[in-house]
Amino acid sequence: MKNKIKVLLVGNPNVGKSALFNALTGKYVTVSNYPGTTVEYTEGEISYKDYTIKIIDTPGMYSMLPISEEEKVARDLIIKGNPDWIVNVVDAKNLDRMLPLTFQLIDTGIPVILVLNMMDEAKRMGIEIDSVKLSELLGIPVIKAVSIKKEGIKEILNLLISDRGLYRQKSINFDNEIESEIQRLSDIINNNDFKISKRLISIMLLQKDVEFLTLFESEGKNDIINFSDISRRKLEEIFRVSLDYIFALKRQLIAEEITRKVLKKVSIGEESRFINFISGITIHKVWGYPILFFVLYFGLYKFVGEFGAGILVDFIETNIFEENLLPKLIVLIEKTIKNEYLKELLIRDYGIITLGIKYAIAIILPIVTTFFLFFSILEDSGYLPRLAFLLDRIFKKIGLTGKAVIPLVLGFGCDTMATMVTRTLNTKKERIIATILLSLAVPCSAQLGVMLAVLSNNSVLLSIWIFVLIIIFFIVGYFSKFYIKGEKTIFFVEIPPIRIPKLSNIIVKTYTRLVWYFKEVMPLFIYASIFIWIGRITGVFDLFLTIIAFPLQYIGLPYESAKIFLFGFFRRDYGAAGLYDLHKQGVFNNNQLLILSVMLTLFLPCIAQFIMTIKERGLKMGLYIVSFVIVFSVLVGYLLHLIINVILGITL
Numbered sequence: 001m002k003n004k005i006k007v008l009l010v011g012n013p014n015v016g017k018s019a020l021f022n023a024l025t026g027k028y029v030t031v032s033n034y035p036g037t038t039v040e041y042t043e044g045e046i047s048y049k050d051y052t053i054k055i056i057d058t059p060g061m062y063s064m065l066p067i068s069e070e071e072k073v074a075r076d077l078i079i080k081g082n083p084d085w086i087v088n089v090v091d092a093k094n095l096d097r098m099l100p101l102t103f104q105l106i107d108t109g110i111p112v113i114l115v116l117n118m119m120d121e122a123k124r125m126g127i128e129i130d131s132v133k134l135s136e137l138l139g140i141p142v143i144k145a146v147s148i149k150k151e152g153i154k155e156i157l158n159l160l161i162s163d164r165g166l167y168r169q170k171s172i173n174f175d176n177e178i179e180s181e182i183q184r185l186s187d188i189i190n191n192n193d194f195k196i197s198k199r200l201i202s203i204m205l206l207q208k209d210v211e212f213l214t215l216f217e218s219e220g221k222n223d224i225i226n227f228s229d230i231s232r233r234k235l236e237e238i239f240r241v242s243l244d245y246i247f248a249l250k251r252q253l254i255a256e257e258i259t260r261k262v263l264k265k266v267s268i269g270e271e272s273r274f275i276n277f278i279s280g281i282t283i284h285k286v287w288g289y290p291i292l293f294f295v296l297y298f299g300l301y302k303f304v305g306e307f308g309a310g311i312l313v314d315f316i317e318t319n320i321f322e323e324n325l326l327p328k329l330i331v332l333i334e335k336t337i338k339n340e341y342l343k344e345l346l347i348r349d350y351g352i353i354t355l356g357i358k359y360a361i362a363i364i365l366p367i368v369t370t371f372f373l374f375f376s377i378l379e380d381s382g383y384l385p386r387l388a389f390l391l392d393r394i395f396k397k398i399g400l401t402g403k404a405v406i407p408l409v410l411g412f413g414c415d416t417m418a419t420m421v422t423r424t425l426n427t428k429k430e431r432i433i434a435t436i437l438l439s440l441a442v443p444c445s446a447q448l449g450v451m452l453a454v455l456s457n458n459s460v461l462l463s464i465w466i467f468v469l470i471i472i473f474f475i476v477g478y479f480s481k482f483y484i485k486g487e488k489t490i491f492f493v494e495i496p497p498i499r500i501p502k503l504s505n506i507i508v509k510t511y512t513r514l515v516w517y518f519k520e521v522m523p524l525f526i527y528a529s530i531f532i533w534i535g536r537i538t539g540v541f542d543l544f545l546t547i548i549a550f551p552l553q554y555i556g557l558p559y560e561s562a563k564i565f566l567f568g569f570f571r572r573d574y575g576a577a578g579l580y581d582l583h584k585q586g587v588f589n590n591n592q593l594l595i596l597s598v599m600l601t602l603f604l605p606c607i608a609q610f611i612m613t614i615k616e617r618g619l620k621m622g623l624y625i626v627s628f629v630i631v632f633s634v635l636v637g638y639l640l641h642l643i644i645n646v647i648l649g650i651t652l
Contacts, residue, residue, distance in 0.1 A: 003050060003051045003052070003161075004051070004052050004053075004054065005051055005052070005053045005054070005084045005085065005160055005161065006054045006056070006081070006082070006083045006084050006085075007053060007054065007055045007056065007083060007084065007085045007086075007087055007160060008056050008058055008077055008078060008081065008083045008085070008086050008087065009021055009055065009056065009057045009058060009087050009089055010058050010061065010074065010078065010086050010087065010088050010089070010101075010105060011060065011061075011088055011089035011090055011098070011101070012060055012061070012062055012090070012091070012097075012098060012101065013060030014060070014091070014385050015060075015089050015090055015091045015098070015117055015118075016089060016091070016117040016118055016147045016148075017057055017058070017060070017089045018042070018057055019117075019147035019148050019505075020087075020089055020115065020117060020145065020147040021042060021044070021055060021057040022147075022508070023147045023148070023150045023153050024044075024046065024053075024055055024153060024156070024157070025044035025045075025046055025055055026046070041056055041057060041058055041059060041073065041077065042056070042057040043055065043056045043057070048157050048160075048161065049161060050161075051160075051161045053157070053160055053161075056077060056081070056083075058073070058074040058077050058078075059071070059073050059074045059424075060074070061074040061075065061101070062101060063100070063101060063104065064078075064101075064104040064105075064107075064108075064200070064204065065204070065207055065209060065244070067426060068424075068425075068426040069423065069426075070424055078105075078108060078110070078196070079108070079195075079196050080195075082195045083110060084110075084111070084160075085110070085111050085112070085113060085159075085160055086105050086108070086110050086111070086112045086113070087112075087113045087115055087156065087160075088101070088102050088105050088112055088113065088114050088115065089115045089117050090102070090114065090115065090116060090117060091117060091118050092116040092117060092118050092119050092121075092122040092127065092129060092144070093118060093121060093122045093125055093127055095116070095129065095255075095259045095262075095263060096252075096255045096256045096259040097255075098255075099251070099254075099255035099258060099259070100248070100251035100252055100255050102114060102138065103171070103172050103251050103254070103255070104200070104251070106138065106139075106140065106169045106170070106171055107171050107197060107199055107200040107203065108196040108197055108200050109169075109196055109197030109199070109200070110196065111140075111167070111169070112140045112169060113140065113141050113142075113143065113156065113159055113160075114134070114135075114138065114140055114141070114142045114143070115142075115143050115145050115152065115156065116129055116131060116142065116143065116144045116145065117145050117146070117147055118146065118147075119144045119145060119146050119151070119152075120146045120149070120151075121499065126265050127263060127264075127265060128263070128264045128265075129144070129262055129263055129264075130261075130262045130263075130264070131143070131144055131262075133261065133262050134258070134262040135167075137170070137258050137261065137262070138169070138170055138258075139167055139168045139169045139170035140167050140169050141159050141167055143155050143156055143159070148502050148505060171199065172250065172251065172254050174246070174247070174250055175239075175246075175250075177235060177238055178206075178235060178243075178246070181202075181206065181231040181234070181235060182199060182202045182203060182206070183202075184227075184231070185198075185201075185202035185205060185206070185224070185227060185228055185231060186198040186199055186201075186202045188223065188224060188227060189201055189202065189224060202228075203247065205224070205225075205228035206228055206231060206232050206235070206243050207243055207244055207247065208232070213225055213228075278498050282383065282386045282390070282498060283386045283389050283390050288386075288390045289390070292387065292390065295378075295383070299374045299377075299378070300371075300374065300412065300448070301452060303370055303373075303374055304367060304370045304371045304374055304448065304449055304452075305448070305449055305452030305453065305456065306452070306453075306456065307370060308366050308367045308369065308370030308371070308449050310452075310453050310456070312366035312367075312370070313362065313363050313366050313367065313449070313453065316361070316362045316365075316366055317358070317362040317363060320362070321358050321361075321362045326353070326354060326358065329347065329353055330347050330354075333346055333347050333353075334347075341537060344533060344536075344537070345529070345530070345533045351529060351533070352526050352529040352530070356526045356528060356529035357526070360522045360526075363450070363580065365517070366449075367448075367449035367450070368513075368514075368517055369510070369514060370449075371412060371448075371449075372509070372510045372513040372514060372517075373506065373510050375409070375410065375412075375509075375513075376501075376505070376506045376509040376510045376513075377501050377506055378409070379509065380499070380501035380502060380505045380506055380509070381498060381499060381500070381501045382498050382499050383498065384405070384406060384409070386498075387402075387405050387409070388402035388403055388404075388405040388406065389402055390402070391405050397474070397477075397478060397481070398433065398437075398474060398477025398478050398480065398481055399429060399430065399433045399477065399480055399481030399484065400425075400430055400433055400434060400477070401425075401426070401430065403424070403425060403426070403430075404422075404425060404430060404433075404434050406421060406424065407419070407421040407422045407424070407425070407434055407438065408434065408437065408438065408442060411438045411442035411444065412442060412443070412444065412448055415438045415439070415442060415444045415609045416444075416609045416612045418438050418442070419435055419438055419439075419609055419612045419613055419616055420612055420616065422434045422435055422438070422616065423616060427486055428486050429484050429485070429486025430486075431616070431617070432480075432484050432486075432617060432621065432625075433477060433480045433481070433484060435613055435616065435617055435625060436476065436480060436625055436628070436629075437473060437476065437477055437480075438609075439609065439613065439625055439626070439629050440472070440473075440476060440602055440628075440629050440632065440633075441469050441472050441473040441476065441601070441602065442473075443469075443601050447575075447600075447601065450579065450580045451465065451579075451597055451601065453580065454579060454580060454583050454593065454597065455593070455594075455597060458590060458652070460652055461590060461593060461594050461597070461652060464594060464652075465594060465597050465598060465601075468598050468636075468640070469598070469601060469602075472602065472636065476632075528567075532567075541566070544566055545559075545562045545563060545566060546562075548562040548565050548566055549561075549562035551634060552565075554638065554641075555595060555599075555634075555637045555638050555641045556591070556592065556595070556641050556645055557592055557595065557596060557637075558587060558588070558592070560582055560587050561582075561588075561592070561596055563578055563582075564578045564579050564582070564596065564600060565599075565600065565603055568600060568603055575600055575603070579596060579597070579600060589651070590651065590652040591644050591645060591651060591652055594640070594644070594652060595637050595640045595641055595644070598636060598637065598640060599633050599634070599636065599637035602629065602632065602633035602636055603629070603630070603633045610622070610626060613625055613626070
């Protein structure tokens with residue numbers, strides 16, 4: 001039987017923990033929600049020599065004193081998970097900012113390995129680090145690594161199976177008065193329920209950490225709580241500032257001192273100067289926005305819209321499905337199946353094959369594939385954190401921080417997945433606002449691709465559609481900021497340098513998301529076809545169409561448009577694909593096409609997103625959001641109808 005070792009990968013966001021995890025395990029493996037939360041962590045097992053090594057990739061954290069739910073989960077995995085090793089992954093380019101967390105991890109008493117990741121980028125920037133000297137100063141092993149190239153992986157694995165007692169970890173020393181109170185607190189802590197050092201528990205108590213205070217209170221150890229409270233007040237009277245500030249300042253000063261001793265700057269080449277220049281202008285308060293427009297124009301409009309939703313969809317739908325695959329399948333099923341109900345389920349207008357599979361593969365798959373490729377390139381290039389930094393000031397106007405750019409951009413791929421990702425936002429208020437905006441004004445890649453394909457032939461329609469969505473996004477966000485109660489949050493983000501995306505990373509990330517699409521999303525197309533089939537044979541489908549069509553007539557829309565909204569509830573992209581089909585048949589004039597495009601984009605989230613919204617925000621809030629979206633989309637459609645058809649009386 002092999003010996004087992006448990007390892008936690010810990011570090012700030014955007015330092016390459018996931019890349020290191022993939023390099024160590026060789027693949028993406030189990031993703032789980034931490035018990036009692038919606039925050040995910042990833043774990044995998046590898047066999048190395050005579051050992052089975054379990055590796056857990058924890059959410060990003062900045063401190064053992066958590067602010068966000070992600071940091072709480074990462075800390076819980078450290079203090080309750082009983083790991084054999086902590087692998088502290090840091091960005092080698094920003095060593096002075098990373099070491100304060102390293103000091104806190106050393107204080108846990110758990111053996112720590114420091115991994116200086118992204119060494120290739122550090123060297124390009126003229127940074128050299130004396131890892132041997134750094135190891136001596138910290139009393140822990142230090143490994144230089146480039147995770148995406150698997151450099152340093154074998155050295156890490158060999159350390160994980162080595163004797164943990166070979167290194168003597170060195171805690172940093174605070175002022176004598178503070179060290180005295182830490183020691184006095186440690187002396188009265190009799191048991192350690194968390195398998196970590198009494199020193200760290202004492203420091204956390206002095207910083208009024210809620211979890212440790214609650215634990216000791218529940219165990220009736222009020223003497224420890226009272227002692228820590230007295231010690232804290234005593235120290236704050238001596239230093240006249242909060243202990244949080246004292247601890248943070250001391251760690252930062254020592255981090256800078258150690259960095260000066262181990263880091264050497266050398267001259268950089270022309271290539272590095274150019275990369276640094278590009279890196280700077282992507283977050284420039286003026287030039288950053290033209291670059292953003294360039295990225296969105298060529299990435300979303302040209303690549304996803306024109307190429308994915310246009311060229312690829314036309315080729316797959318026409319050449320493969322309509323001209324070759326579907327005629328043969330229809331003939332085969334007509335010959336072999338006699339039951340008319342079953343044939344209607346499979347090959348009629350709303351059948352599993354002719355609607356569900358055709359839409360999922362011929363129309364939606366090319367669009368989500370091109371979007372996932374685009375998103376993977378943004379991720380691997382290091383542009384996403386820069387986008388978050390660039391938009392932080394604007395997002396604060398609507399009650400969000402730059403961190404919200406991740407789920408909102410991801411929403412252009414799939415709003416259901418993006419709604420799940422809102423759990424990474426720091427406050428409940430942010431999560432609610434982001435969910436509302438995703439449900440209302442962020443079209444998924446399939447819907448976006450179809451809209452671009454439908455409207456791209458008329459620049460006026462396309463411009464108005466984009467303008468209306470942007471205005472609605474900011475108006476709804478602005479008022480949500482005031483009407484939704486909740487605490488404000490502070491935004492931190494590590495800005496990695498711009499890098500050339502690695503093809504293997506792009507392929508792996510895109511492949512992983514496509515696997516998710518086939519497992520989680522594609523079956524919904526088949527279920528939707530079945531629901532529509534049941535609705536049609538029972539008459540319920542026609543009843544709903546009549547109900548939906550009633551208000552649409554007052555907006556100047558034909559009866560056929562009701563099908564689009566009904567389809568859209570089963571899948572947002574179903575409705576968009578239905579609009580695409582009816583547009584090809586010439587059912588709508590340009591005025592109706594614009595109103596429909598706006599309303600459909602704003603309309604009720606698909607059933608998958610509806611379920612995810614309830615799961616993430618709760619039943620009551622989920623129903624509030626959906627009710628608001630339905631009413632708001634109809635009102636906007638009616639307002640557009642009044643302005644275009646009644647007040648202005650123009651034909652677009």
